[in-house]
Amino acid sequence: MSKKLLAGPYLVWMAGFIIIPLGLIIYYGLTDRDGLFTIANVASIATPEHRKALWLSLWLSLVSTAICLALAYPLAMILRNRGVGRGSFIVFIFILPMWMNFLLRTMAWQTLLEKNGVLNGILSFLHLPNQSLINTAGAIILGMVYNFLPFMVLPIYNVLSKIDDDIIHAARDLGANSMQILVQIWLPLSVPGIISGITMVFVPALTTFVISNLLGGSKILLIGNVIEQEFTRAGNWHMGSGLSLVLMIFILISMAVIAKYDKNGEGSAF
Amino acid sequence: MNQPLIDLRNITKSFDKTVVLDDLNLSVAENTFVTLLGPSGCGKTTTLRIIGGFETADQGQVIFDGEDISKLPPNKRQLNTVFQKYALFTHMNIAENIAFGLKIKGKSRTYIQDKIRYALKLVNLDGYENRSVSSLSGGQQQRIAIARAIVNEPRVLLLDEPLGALDLKLRQDMQYELIRLKNELGITFIYVTHDQEEALTMSDTIVVMNQGYIQQMGTPEQIYNEPENAFVADFIGESNIVPGIMIRDELVEIFGARFACVDKGFGTNRPVDVVIRPEDIDLVEPSAGTLTGVCTHLIFKGVHYEMEVTTPDGFEWLVHSTDLCPVGKEVGIHVDPFDIQIMNKPASEDEEAVGVNE
Numbered sequence: 001m002s003k004k005l006l007a008g009p010y011l012v013w014m015a016g017f018i019i020i021p022l023g024l025i026i027y028y029g030l031t032d033r034d035g036l037f038t039i040a041n042v043a044s045i046a047t048p049e050h051r052k053a054l055w056l057s058l059w060l061s062l063v064s065t066a067i068c069l070a071l072a073y074p075l076a077m078i079l080r081n082r083g084v085g086r087g088s089f090i091v092f093i094f095i096l097p098m099w100m101n102f103l104l105r106t107m108a109w110q111t112l113l114e115k116n117g118v119l120n121g122i123l124s125f126l127h128l129p130n131q132s133l134i135n136t137a138g139a140i141i142l143g144m145v146y147n148f149l150p151f152m153v154l155p156i157y158n159v160l161s162k163i164d165d166d167i168i169h170a171a172r173d174l175g176a177n178s179m180q181i182l183v184q185i186w187l188p189l190s191v192p193g194i195i196s197g198i199t200m201v202f203v204p205a206l207t208t209f210v211i212s213n214l215l216g217g218s219k220i221l222l223i224g225n226v227i228e229q230e231f232t233r234a235g236n237w238h239m240g241s242g243l244s245l246v247l248m249i250f251i252l253i254s255m256a257v258i259a260k261y262d263k264n265g266e267g268s269a270f
Numbered sequence: 271m272n273q274p275l276i277d278l279r280n281i282t283k284s285f286d287k288t289v290v291l292d293d294l295n296l297s298v299a300e301n302t303f304v305t306l307l308g309p310s311g312c313g314k315t316t317t318l319r320i321i322g323g324f325e326t327a328d329q330g331q332v333i334f335d336g337e338d339i340s341k342l343p344p345n346k347r348q349l350n351t352v353f354q355k356y357a358l359f360t361h362m363n364i365a366e367n368i369a370f371g372l373k374i375k376g377k378s379r380t381y382i383q384d385k386i387r388y389a390l391k392l393v394n395l396d397g398y399e400n401r402s403v404s405s406l407s408g409g410q411q412q413r414i415a416i417a418r419a420i421v422n423e424p425r426v427l428l429l430d431e432p433l434g435a436l437d438l439k440l441r442q443d444m445q446y447e448l449i450r451l452k453n454e455l456g457i458t459f460i461y462v463t464h465d466q467e468e469a470l471t472m473s474d475t476i477v478v479m480n481q482g483y484i485q486q487m488g489t490p491e492q493i494y495n496e497p498e499n500a501f502v503a504d505f506i507g508e509s510n511i512v513p514g515i516m517i518r519d520e521l522v523e524i525f526g527a528r529f530a531c532v533d534k535g536f537g538t539n540r541p542v543d544v545v546i547r548p549e550d551i552d553l554v555e556p557s558a559g560t561l562t563g564v565c566t567h568l569i570f571k572g573v574h575y576e577m578e579v580t581t582p583d584g585f586e587w588l589v590h591s592t593d594l595c596p597v598g599k600e601v602g603i604h605v606d607p608f609d610i611q612i613m614n615k616p617a618s619e620d621e622e623a624v625g626v627n628e
Contacts, residue, residue: 167358169357173322173345173351189359
């Protein structure tokens with residue numbers, strides 16, 4: 001009984017800040033301003049403007065996730081091969097930026113990329129033509145990769161560091177070369193970490209509106225920005241909730257994919 | 271014997287300035303069961319890893335069948351390793367694990383199928399093809415690891431303490447299995463262990479190592495009955511190691527009493543170390559003993575009694591006997607001449623480490 005009581009504060013928290021808001025979103029998403037049931041809000045994802053924002057979001061998060069994976073896997077491999085002692089210090093250095101405010105870090109990029117920002121300052125000092133860096137899809141991808149890379153590295157590093165050296169030795173002993181070992185041993189054994197990393201990058205990248213606000217200006221609208229604007233500027237909570245529901249479906253699909261591959265929960269443990 | 275299959279020449283290896291192997295020379299004949307035996311840190315595993323190719327020697331050569339393979343990576347060597355912690359591929363089933371090496375070599379599907387069936391039969395695990403690794407016990411996993419290695423038909427199988435993680439009963443069963451496998455397959459086994467009983471049971475040749483040097487190499491009987499120095503005597507089974515003086519050939523003086531022995535060539539009146547195994551001491555009537563002492567300790571061990579007999583000079587003799595001698599009783603100690611093993615005293619600690627193998 002007393003043990004159940006200990007869970008009480010969290011249950012209250014969960015009810016107040018997770019269950020009830022979720023219920024409200026579902027309620028708003030499926031009703032119109034008169035409180036009548038409608039699927040118009042959800043269906044509005046099909047309008048060209050919304051569809052464009054959704055596809056752009058999917059596309060940019062996909063590209064960012066791919067870049068993160070391409071950067072993270074070799075890095076995680078290096079960290080693992082360095083061994084625990086030195087490795088853990090490098091891991092510490094690596095997660096250090098995560099302790100600084102996410103907004104501040106993104107604003108720092110804004111300062112760097114701006115028209116009269118640091119990078120263009122350097123370019124003009126070198127008498128090179130200025131580049132329009134900010135407010136491009138590239139800037140948003142850069143922001144996403146920069147902010148979410150650690151979430152890709154850590155689960156992969158976690159899984160890789162659990163692979164015994166002797167497994168690799170055994171594969172080599174049985175005649176496999178480095179490429180065969182990578183494809184037949186390293187990659188299959190690190191699938192849980194890769195899946196976990198992909199989700200942890202893809203989901204926040206898909207829903208972000210801060211990165212696209214700061215680095216994409218008002219020119220590039222992601223689905224996150226559209227939802228945010230429905231709530232804050234248009235004041236249309238019904239529309240915002242409806243679109244959130246659509247986004248949630250995409251997230252649930254990716255969670256289902258993890259559940260399928262990450263049976264032991266190995267990758268998510270960090 | 272013609273040329274050895276594996277020949278280690280002047281192998282030297284250090285890790286972070288700690289010398290692990292110092293100018294090691296070792297020859298392994300084809301189709302023998304060779305055991306590298308020694309305490310942890312003696313360099314036995316490093317030796318095995320150098321043969322396997324997982325470590326590179328700082329100096330020296332690894333000769334395999336007349337060819338220098340020192341620079342060859344493990345995947346190019348005609349030998350396979352069985353690892354201490356099995357190192358099975360957990361993302362594959364049993365059949366896929368065994369097939370791994372054969373698939374890499376591009377063998378045909380039917381050949382691989384036949385080999386899998388043959389190997390599973392050999393390790394007594396028929397029908398386990400589609401099982402997952404995690405559903406197997408430690409002993410079964412180790413047998414799969416052996417099957418995975420031998421399907422590649424290596425000339426040499428390297429085994430790194432493969433039974434270390436198993437419980438006693440299973441370990442004994444596996445020892446007999448390994449002997450059977452070696453006889454059936456006719457391949458050379460190089461086996462690393464710190465367990466002297468395992469070494470005595472399975473080996474054709476035992477190589478006793480300590481501090482990076484080979485202390486003694488020989489058959490299990492030679493190693494046990496004629497240890498060349500105190501380290502070997504002490505490491506292989508229990509023993510009484512006492513200082514003595516070689517009066518002349520075939521006569522040694524221990525604590526003032528003279529024992530007949532069979533050793534020759536130690537000179538006259540020379541200090542030596544004498545090894546007497548606890549089971550070789552006969553407890554007799556005080557009047558019939560070469561030395562007399564008092565039984566000070568008695569433990570029942572099952573097969574025999576373990577006793578301590580203290581002689582007037584204060585030395586406690588360890589005695590194993592099926593005859594009981596109650597504590598406090600005075601007894602005589604008698605040892606047959608051929609049960610006494612004489613060893614040169616090491617001149618220094620360094621020489622003790624190097625051993626007497628020139």
